[in-house]
Amino acid sequence: MATAPPPHPYLHTPTPESVPAISPAELVVAREGPAPPVVVDLRAARERRLARLPGDLSIPLSELPSRWAEVPADRPVVVYCQFGGTARRGAQFLREHGLAHVALLEGGLDEYSRIVDPTIARYSPGGETDGWVLQQFPRPETGCLAYLVGDLASGEAAVLDPGIDPAPYLAAVESLGLKLRSIVETHTHADHLAGHAALHERTGAAIVVSHRSPAQYPHRLLTEGDSVEVGNQALMAWETPGHTSDHLTLRLHDKAFTGDTLLIGSCGRTDLGDGSPRQLWESLTTKLLTLPDDTEIFPAHYGSRHSLPDRYVSTVGFERATNEALRQPDWPSFEKYMTEGWPPKPSSFDEIVRRNLSA
Numbered sequence: 001m002a003t004a005p006p007p008h009p010y011l012h013t014p015t016p017e018s019v020p021a022i023s024p025a026e027l028v029v030a031r032e033g034p035a036p037p038v039v040v041d042l043r044a045a046r047e048r049r050l051a052r053l054p055g056d057l058s059i060p061l062s063e064l065p066s067r068w069a070e071v072p073a074d075r076p077v078v079v080y081c082q083f084g085g086t087a088r089r090g091a092q093f094l095r096e097h098g099l100a101h102v103a104l105l106e107g108g109l110d111e112y113s114r115i116v117d118p119t120i121a122r123y124s125p126g127g128e129t130d131g132w133v134l135q136q137f138p139r140p141e142t143g144c145l146a147y148l149v150g151d152l153a154s155g156e157a158a159v160l161d162p163g164i165d166p167a168p169y170l171a172a173v174e175s176l177g178l179k180l181r182s183i184v185e186t187h188t189h190a191d192h193l194a195g196h197a198a199l200h201e202r203t204g205a206a207i208v209v210s211h212r213s214p215a216q217y218p219h220r221l222l223t224e225g226d227s228v229e230v231g232n233q234a235l236m237a238w239e240t241p242g243h244t245s246d247h248l249t250l251r252l253h254d255k256a257f258t259g260d261t262l263l264i265g266s267c268g269r270t271d272l273g274d275g276s277p278r279q280l281w282e283s284l285t286t287k288l289l290t291l292p293d294d295t296e297i298f299p300a301h302y303g304s305r306h307s308l309p310d311r312y313v314s315t316v317g318f319e320r321a322t323n324e325a326l327r328q329p330d331w332p333s334f335e336k337y338m339t340e341g342w343p344p345k346p347s348s349f350d351e352i353v354r355r356n357l358s359a
C-alpha cells in the first residue's frame with residue numbers, strides 16, 4: 001500500500017483553524033448547484049457602491065461582532081472583500097463562533113472580475129476618496145472590449161473604444177456616480193462601427209484620438225506623452241503604430257490599454273487599414289515589451305471570434321512567455337507571421353473605416 005507523500009517543506013501544515021478558500025470559478029459552480037452558499041460581503045458600504053456580487057448579504061467586518069447571527073448557520077458560507085484579506089479575518093471570526101462551513105473568496109472581488117465577470121468594476125485600494133475605478137465592457141457579438149476609467153475623488157470618467165450602443169456606458173457612469181469627460185479611440189477601427197459619436201451626442205464628452213488620425217469629426221488630438229486627464233488620474237498616450245498608423249496605447253499606473261497592438265495570445269493584424277508589420281514590430285519591441293512583467297494588459301479584442309482566448313485581461317510577463325506574435329524570435333519571423341496565414345480581409349471593412357472617420 002502506497003504511503004502518503006511527506007508535506008511539502010514550503011507549505012505550512014494546515015490546521016483546523018485554517019480558512020478554506022474557494023476560487024471565483026468554483027463559486028460560480030457552487031452558486032448554480034443544489035446547495036448554493038450564502039455569499040457575505042464584508043466590505044464597507046462605500047466600496048459596495050462601486051462593485052458587488054449579485055444576491056449577496058452585506059455585513060461590514062466592523063459590524064460582524066454584532067451581526068454575525070444574521071449569517072445562516074445551516075448553509076455553506078462564502079465571505080468576500082476586495083482582495084481577500086478582510087475576508088480571511090471575517091471567516092476566522094465566523095468559524096470561531098461556530099459556523100463550520102465558511103470559506104473565503106480567493107483573490108476577492110478583484111480576482112472574480114478578472115476571471116469570471118469583467119463587468120464588475122475593479123477599483124484601487126484607495127477606495128472611494130482617492131482612487132480609480134475600472135470597468136470592462138465585453139461585446140461577445142463582435143469580440144470587442146471597451147473600458148471605463150473613473151476618478152473617484154473628482155467624479156470624472158473616460159471611456160475607451162465604446163461600441164455603437166451608448167447605453168452600457170451611460171448606465172455605468174450613472175451607477176458609479178461619475179461624469180463622462182472624454183471618449184478615447186485607441187485607433188481607427190476597421191472591423192466594427194465605433195461608438196464615439198453616439199456617446200458624444202448623449203454626454204458632450206470630448207472625443208480624443210491620435211494626431212495621426214484622419215478623423216473628420218470634431219476631436220482633441222493626442223501626441224506621444226500627452227495625457228487624457230480624468231480628474232486626478234491621467235491616461236498617458238503612447239504612440240504604438242502598426243495595426244494602424246494612428247494607434248495609441250493608453251497607460252494608467254501599472255495598466256496598459258493596448259487596443260489592437262497587443263491582444264491576449266496574438267496582436268492585431270496589419271492589413272485591415274493602413275497598418276505596417278515593421279511599425280508593429282517596433283511598437284512591441286521598443287515600447288510594450290519594455291514594461292514590467294506585472295503590467296496588466298487590457299486589449300480591445302478577445303474571444304473565439306478572433307481566434308483568441310476567452311480571457312479579458314493578461315500581463316506583459318504572461319504574454320511575453322505565451323503570445324504567438326511575441327514569441328517570434330526576430331524581425332524576419334515576425335514579418336512572416338504577420339503576412340501569412342490570416343483569413344481574407346472582409347469586403348465591408350473599407351466602408352466601416354470610412355464611416356468611422358466621417359463627420
Ligand SMILES: [Fe+2]
Binds near residue numbers: 190243
Ligand atoms: Fe482594430
